[in-house]
Amino acid sequence: MKTFNVPVIYRSPLISAIKQRRKQQDKMKKDFSPTELDFGPVRFLLARHFGFCYGVENAIEIAFKTVDENEGKRIFLLSEMIHNPQVNHDLQSRGVEFIMDTSGKQLIPWEDLKPEDVVIIPAFGTTLEIEAKLQSIGIQPLQYNTTCPFVERVWNKAEQIAGKNYSVIVHGKPKHEETRATFSHSQSNTPTVVVKDMSEAQQLAKFIHGTLPKEDFYSMFKGQYSEGFDVEKDLQRVGVVNQTTMLASETQAIADYIKQAMQDKYQLNETNISDRFADTRDTLCYATNDNQSAVTGMLEEAADLAIVVGGYNSSNTSHLVELCEEKLPTYFISSADKIDNKNEITHYDFHHHQELYTQNFLPNKETVNILLTSGASCPDAIVEGVIRKILSFYGMENAADELAAHM
Template structure:
């Protein structure tokens, strides 16, 4: 796989050494057990896969290269490039400005832009409407494009099945930048609807089966379907694609469920299911899948708590938190400094969008075991910082330096 020129401030000699050793031992990436770092009174079980994915490294390389090569130009990002505050703040410090926030609210008026300005499309991609608007301002919309190739693969799959007269069902968060972009690209080819979870899939199934009042559909899914969507005719042939950072298992469960609904509704067989349901399983992102599977493998081990590191508005990171929360006390932090001491931690409750303060998060016992992972937009340097911070609570920070030479 291609390697990228990512600023050294995001790299970690410690994490690089650990990842390199795991790669040598497991080149086919079939072993999802965690890496055990045993420091005596503290044991850290580090997920097999975590941190920057291909799409994030690609975006970072393009963005920082663009800044370096254009010192005399105004440079804008449509919105946050990735969902990590450290990376975004580094770009802001370099003079880059955001045109919109993550919800799509305007921060810089379109009329303030001129043809000589540089506009970078973030890793999530953008809508066709925004691309056209940039073009109308005399700005080449795709010249500085950091859209993740795996997001573009979803768009391509949606276009392929759309041209075969399938309606596209997008599993994603309706307000997320990536989902908005995927919805825009898909609806340009075929009727499209966004569903956020299995509950909405079940609600949609009632209309597929002809059991729901059509008017109820337009209320239930307001703002989530393409213009002109006809509930009576546009749910007869469907396919499911996803926002690449969703829980891969949930996307697959939704696809399997909708497939069975189509089979039952239209009296199909496993062999003829394709007449009504398009096979789209190859839109699942490898990094999302690997990171989530690594957490599942990590959770097979006995531990006292889990720590997940990443941006608080990061979808892929929040899903790792969800997985950990099912089994253990879990602390979602964006950096090491949120661990105030061995007795106090400030962490994010993404369910209610608020910061929590917990006391005595490290149990008092002979050996404390912690599961540790991070999101796909989180620099490895931040994970190393968390390890060093934890070690400092036991006066063992020097042990981190010894691991660099493994």
Template sequence: MEVISNSSDIELFRVDAPSEGDTRRKMKKMKSFQIPDLYKSTIIGGIKEKRRLQDKLKKDFTPTVLDYGMVKFLISRHFGFCYGVENAVEIAYRTIDENPDKRIFLLSEMIHNPDVNADLLSRGVNFIMDTSGRQLIPWEELSANDVVIVPAFGTTVEIQQRLSDIGINAYQYDTTCPFVEKVWNRATAIGQKDYTIVVHGKPSHEETRATFSHAKENAPTIVVKDMKQTIELAKYITGEKSAEQFYEEFKGQYSEGFDVTKDLQRIGVVNQTTMLASDTQGIADYLKQIMIQQYNIEGSDVTAYFADTRDTLCYATNDNQSATYGLLKEEADLVVVAGGYNSSNTSHLVELCEQKLPTYFISSADKILTENLISHFDLHSKTERHTSNFIPQKDQVTIMLTCGASCPDAVVESILLKLHSFFPEALPIEA
């Protein structure tokens, strides 16, 4: 197999749990993770490790090229299990092994990946809630002898207290991603300085619900889901809209006791870690400019009204999005993006790819039904649809391939192998 990155051959070799990112490298010095073999891939792991060794400072976002003659794959520079997911997977499986005689529950999906969650269910783990927060198992059915795992998204202060009241330690099996906790800490810091916290995130997402809950412990808090909502929020800062309208327009997205007449005079922006970086930056820049205009601010005086918050996206979100931009600089016939359909970070990669090429969002290789038919998720209609003749008929087909931060390497490998199998005269894949 020929594997090319920047015209240099890449060797393939087995690697377990390859790491990415400056922050993550520091963490890896303190801890390495044990990931079940069913999530690993010799091919994908080898590519990742080789790229990591070639580009330790992560300056190169060009894709890896796998050229098999009739079909060529462009593999994104960064994708797959991130630090937070590896941490969550290890804790969950270790918890199962260490508690064979106990009932084990997850508050909700540990991560947004169907393969991982299905495997946990097959091992006897039960979900207390679904991803929207709807109760599946009544709290009354739990006891102090049960084990409850907190998912990577974290959980709310209210649920932590609920578990404590039952006699369950919410922190004993806590897989909350360190980068989510970083957002909570940032929100706490600016809240303690009397800024109102604006959270850019999807209001119904587990992580945003958790961040909102922790943020409101220290300051008035409001969630905005996109720039459109942010523009409307700004109209309450400038007085273009009456306070009475606010409580209906942002119903369910502001903390109890929020006073729109005074709580928007000093603000700071944090975000759900998996949002598009450009969207969060645009929202922060827009609100900062509104404050400058509203209060006739010059120079550094803006900090009296707008908190100096650095970006709170996790390293993996940044890396994956940057790598996707690098991927899309190349020419191809189509893009396949793998991951859970309710995965926020994956859906944003799909949004980027859709702007340039036919894009197929699939959860696994099983969604590739035949060489002429694929079942894929439509972000806009929120439904699966079928597309025929998704692979063009030409002498050489170029396919881009990437996935979200909660998608196992094994899934990417199976997609690669299945697509390759549709080209019988292509060069063989040799792991």
């Protein structure tokens, strides 16, 4: 796989050595057991896969190169490039300004932009409407494009099945930048509706079966369907694509549920289901799959707690937290700074969108076992910082250096 020129401040000699060793031992990526870092009084079980994915590294390389090559110009990002506060702050510190926030709220009016300005499209991609807006200003919208190739693959799949007269169901968070972009691209080719979870998929299936009055669809899915969507006509042939950072197992479950609804409605079987349901399994992102599978493998080990590191508005990170929460106490933090001391931690409750303060999060026992992972937009250097911070509570500040030297 291609390697990228990512600023060294995001790299970790320790984590890089661990990942390289695991890669050599497991070239086919079939072993999802964690890496054990045993420091005596504290033992870390590090997920097999975590941290920067291909799309994130690609975006970072393009963004920083764009800044370096356009000295003296005004440089803008449509919104956060990725959902990591350090990376976004680093770009802002170099003069990059955000045109919108992550919800799409305008921070800089379009009228303030000039044809000579540089505008970077974030890794989530953007809508066709925004591309047209930039074009009308005189800015080439795709000149500085960091859209993840795996997001573009979803768009291509939606266009491909649209050409075969399928409507598209997008599994994603309706307000997320990536889902808004995917919805825009899909609806330009075919009727499209967004479902955020299995509950909404089950409701949609009732419209497929005709057990709910079609008028209810327009209130139930308000703001989540394309203009002119016809419930009776546009749910007769469908395919499911996804926001790439969703829980892969949930996307598959939703696709299977809709597929079964089509089978039941039209009395189909595996030999002719394609008459009504498109196979779109290849839209699941490899990194989302790998990171979630690695957490599942990690959770098979006995541990006292889990720490998940990443941006609080990171969708893929929140799903790792969800998986961990099912098994043991889980602390979602953005950096080592959130660990105040051996007894106190400030962590994020993404269910209620608030930070919490917890005391005595590290148990008082001979060996504390910690599961550790991070989201796809989190630099490895931050994960190493968490390891070092916790080691310092046991007077082992230099143990990470010693381990890296012997990897």
